[in-house]
Amino acid sequence: MLLPRSPSISWCWRKRRPSSLSGPLSSRATRSHQAHRLQPRPSRRSPSRLSAVASQCSPSVRSSWQLLLIIRSSSSRGYTKKGMKIACTQPRRVAAMSVAARVAREMGVKLGNEVGYSIRFEDCTSERTALRYMTDGMLLREFLSEPDLASYSVVMVDEAHERTLHTDILFGLIKDVARFRPELKVLVASATLDTARFSTFFDDAPVFRIPGRRFPVDIFYTKAPEADYLEACVVSVLQIHVTQPPGDILVFLTGQEEIEAACEMLQDRCRRLGSKIRELLVLPIYANLPSDMQARIFQPTPPGARKVVVATNIAETSLTIEGIIYVLDPGFCKQKSYNPRTGMESLTITPCSKASANQRAGRAGRVAAGKCFRLYTAWAYQHELEETTVPEIQRTSLGNVVLLLKSLGIHDLMHFDFLDPPPYETLLLALEQLYALGALNHLGELTTSGRKMAELPVDPMLSKMILASEKYSCSEEILTVAAMLCVNSSIFYRPKDKLVHADNARVNFFLPGGDHLVLLNVYTQWAESGYSSQWCYENFVQFRSMRRARDVREQLEGLLERVEVGLSSCQGDYIRVRKAITAGYFYHTARLTRSGYRTVKQRQTVFIHPNSSLFEEQPRWLLYHELVLTTKEFMRQVLEIESSWLLEVAPHYYKAKELEDPHSKKMPKKTGKTREELG
């Protein structure tokens, strides 16, 4: 090995990924190639018409093996006659937009006319739009206004292999609609070879294989497992840099912290090697990175230099970087999981699936033949990795999904036709919570309030809170709180070199009462600044998150009328805001006991998150937005409440007796007091 005093990793070459084509084809050539190869098993359909649909798939699906299933296709002509439309869903907004733009261009029409897209906050369609690209969540919402999809003649679900929550729900609903609408054509496009499952689910639908274009990628494994994969990563990158021909490197790590560490180590070692090696540009990329920093990865690599992009899973599907020839894959990713017994979410580092590893490897073969170095053994790949990632529907809470299905008239959720059913307990907890919120009656039927809640594109507790703001005349403030809570990523930006400044800035937003009021405060001040990005920069607030909050707030405000809530402000009376929040979140409460916080109903031990404004306050009664398991069971976004409010907002759920405080005399001094008592 050429690197002085540096350990190296020995690789073994295993296999060449199968590739259908050895070189790229122009889009035109690809289409005709596909048309030529299409040989549908049942001969009722004509290949040329199918190829026309295939050409409308997203480029990422077209660039790999894919399957198309067609079910119930008795008619074969005139899909867009009599005002009928074709829907094509994508898991991501950008994909919906870019595929629509591409197809509009190829058809020579103006985007938004015959071909358009429809995503949240943005509708680029018109009366004339026959071919409509949309996010899968958007089509799911359309079921509310058109449960039989009557205006669609064809529905195509693209990137089905990703198995997003929305895609999975769509599967069940579409299968149902197709049963009583035999003329509806349904296509499912997936980039995996696991066609049997999809086909069986859709009543043994025929499968079509369409070869895509991709360059071969050689896969290398380590001979022995690596104990420290971060260190192994850094060594491998330098090894590739020194020994391999030109071409940029893409490294997959699990999160921001790891990426920052790896980038520092790489830069540090390059500096020490100095002119012994050629220039290596080290660039991080993850979703929370400010946009201007993100943009740097797309700049072309200067001649003579090599670029190494250190990325999260964002580079696996969401964005494509030109010029990548080498992929380095330690085989891990962060994955969300949900425990329905405790209602707790956690984010843990887990080995990625074979499907995910292959997707990563494929990133090396987009512009030329590439190489993928896996930091695990071939044996581990064969025997230890799961075939596919557990579908999202089995790893997440389903409150709003259950509410949506209920409002579509699906009563027996336990027997809903899921491709992969979620855990029984997850459905049960969702039903229980919806009942407690008054969205369902004791027969499990939707109530008037439940029907309204389903109209709002937020979690049930959040929609309940919005409905309650009518009673407390504070919808202006509650809308803001709701929008800020919807922005899942942290609002506060903490650059490593200015931690103290950033934390001071955060504390300056603190208001008595708790984190929800802090969020309200941040938004209000930002609005007063004229929604300025400069203001965000000065206050260490993420501009992107704020802009998103504004979008969400505007959308929710537009829906207020539908759910019969009037716009009104509390005029600084934050008790009303806190009561309205309690009306939605009474299910999520904790009380201070001698042994710390316990949730009121389940008696679980929980902790205030150290980033909370109430971390040092320790009020007696708390409400939390969410429970997250990291190093401890943390309550994130907490609000101080009074126990009497619980009786006021949820008398059906709480009894006065269980809210008595027999231990109040034994509470530690200076804690356990409500702010009102402290004056």
Added chain:
DNA sequence: GAGCACTGC
């Protein structure tokens, strides 16, 4: 005294 993978309505 901790740490937020990625999406989406």
